[in-house]
Amino acid sequence: MKIRNFRCVLCKKEYKPSEVEYICTKCGPSGILEVIYNYNSFINKAKVPYEFKNTMWELLNFLPMDNSKKVKKFGDEDTQYFSKDDFNNIPPLKVGGTPIYRNKTLSRQLQIKDLYIKDDTVNPTSSLKDRASALVVKLALDKGVEAITCASTGNAASSLAGICASVGLKCYIFVPKAAPKAKIAQLLMYGAEVFAVDGSYDDAFDLSIEATNKFGWYNRNTAYNPFTIEGKKTVSLEIANQLSFKIPDKVFVPVGDGCIISGVYKGFYDLIKIGIIKKIPQLIAVQAEGSNAIYLAMKRGDKIESIKPNTIADSIAVGRPRNGEMAISNIRASNGGIEVVSDEEILNAMRILAERTGIFAEPAGATAFAGLIKMSREKKLKPDETVVILVTGSGLKDIDSALKAVKKPHFIKPDINDVEKNL
Numbered sequence: 001m002k003i004r005n006f007r008c009v010l011c012k013k014e015y016k017p018s019e020v021e022y023i024c025t026k027c028g029p030s031g032i033l034e035v036i037y038n039y040n041s042f043i044n045k046a047k048v049p050y051e052f053k054n055t056m057w058e059l060l061n062f063l064p065m066d067n068s069k070k071v072k073k074f075g076d077e078d079t080q081y082f083s084k085d086d087f088n089n090i091p092p093l094k095v096g097g098t099p100i101y102r103n104k105t106l107s108r109q110l111q112i113k114d115l116y117i118k119d120d121t122v123n124p125t126s127s128l129k130d131r132a133s134a135l136v137v138k139l140a141l142d143k144g145v146e147a148i149t150c151a152s153t154g155n156a157a158s159s160l161a162g163i164c165a166s167v168g169l170k171c172y173i174f175v176p177k178a179a180p181k182a183k184i185a186q187l188l189m190y191g192a193e194v195f196a197v198d199g200s201y202d203d204a205f206d207l208s209i210e211a212t213n214k215f216g217w218y219n220r221n222t223a224y225n226p227f228t229i230e231g232k233k234t235v236s237l238e239i240a241n242q243l244s245f246k247i248p249d250k251v252f253v254p255v256g257d258g259c260i261i262s263g264v265y266k267g268f269y270d271l272i273k274i275g276i277i278k279k280i281p282q283l284i285a286v287q288a289e290g291s292n293a294i295y296l297a298m299k300r301g302d303k304i305e306s307i308k309p310n311t312i313a314d315s316i317a318v319g320r321p322r323n324g325e326m327a328i329s330n331i332r333a334s335n336g337g338i339e340v341v342s343d344e345e346i347l348n349a350m351r352i353l354a355e356r357t358g359i360f361a362e363p364a365g366a367t368a369f370a371g372l373i374k375m376s377r378e379k380k381l382k383p384d385e386t387v388v389i390l391v392t393g394s395g396l397k398d399i400d401s402a403l404k405a406v407k408k409p410h411f412i413k414p415d416i417n418d419v420e421k422n423l
């Protein structure tokens with residue numbers, strides 16, 4: 001769709017696409033911009049990919065490509081509204097098109113009608129963040145930039161590094177030095193230039209912005225580059241599609257900075273704006289107890305205040321949720337809610353999810369599920385509800401945490417009697 005404007009989430013000022021790149025010039029860092037489309041430019045309504053199965057690029061119609069000029073002589077019938085340029089620079093890795101699984105046993109145990117698990121661990125670098133990275137890398141290549149940068153607690157960084165590797169784009173990464181080893185290993189294997197910052201994610205974030213300004217790199221930071229949400233929204237476009245546009249009652253989303261949940265909201269919002277669905281599901285944000293700044297703000301009904309994050313779920317360990325205001329407004333607009341879960345509940349959810357579904361999530365990846373278990377236990381769900389949980393990142397990214405969730409193996413001698421004794 002064609003972008004009409006960018007709109008500041010705080011002061012609501014609108015900017016033409018040529019006037020601004022990242023954030024509201026009046027509000028500064030908190031003035032995150034939303035992408036506002038000209039929804040009339042959504043052509044091909046009948047061609048919404050009902051047979052959606054491959055990658056997020058099948059959703060090009062929903063992404064910020066200018067398809068307002070009909071291109072008659074390019075591509076087949078489905079793609080004739082895009083110019084060749086729209087298809088340039090699309091990273092080759094298979095991003096999106098991830099499976100959704102219905103689990104009858106768990107839905108019975110949780111006393112809801114249906115449970116669907118959207119498994120984004122199967123993206124190329126094993127997290128949902130690939131959706132944002134892929135779109136931002138395409139746009140960076142369209143712009144012709146020489147390098148791209150981001151700060152991240154781990155997944156956005158490893159994702160950006162992997163997608164950059166697939167297209168040969170240089171990338172500079174800022175991570176807190178406490179990021180899990182597997183995520184740092186991914187970065188280095190993908191050939192990124194890695195700065196492990198002696199400080200928090202917030203310090204790494206600020207430093208990456210300084211570097212962006214100083215060295216002229218393109219910046220992929222979430223809650224800074226408005227297109228990360230546009231990439232992430234493809235997850236809800238897929239969910240809607242995979243459920244044949246029967247919109248679920250609730251979608252559970254792990255929340256740190258609040259960007260994924262805004263992406264989820266935006267996907268459903270776009271579908272409403274072009275008349276494909278009637279309502280947005282209730283979005284249930286789930287935060288870790290040790291990283292609950294958005295939860296506290298919503299309970300107080302007040303502004304978000306910084307906290308000192310302390311949780312096993314590193315991907316959502318955030319002191320100052322950069323996208324917090326937008327996330328809160330999206331949660332409210334969906335008539336949703338927010339829950340917090342302890343690290344113990346997260347570890348428990350990781351184990352149950354892996355044991356019962358075969359999906360191995362990292363702590364943040366299982367946090368949505370932990371929130372669902374908690375709400376079920378507290379009888380906050382209705383028996384006729386259909387629920388989707390997002391699993392956002394793979395457990396292989398954080399083995400140390402995973403080992404805390406499980407019992408030890410049987411340590412035995414290579415002797416069949418030892419096996420028998422332990423059965």
Ligand SMILES: [Zn+2]
Pocket residue numbers: 008009010011012013024025026027028031
């Ligand atoms: Zn503003």
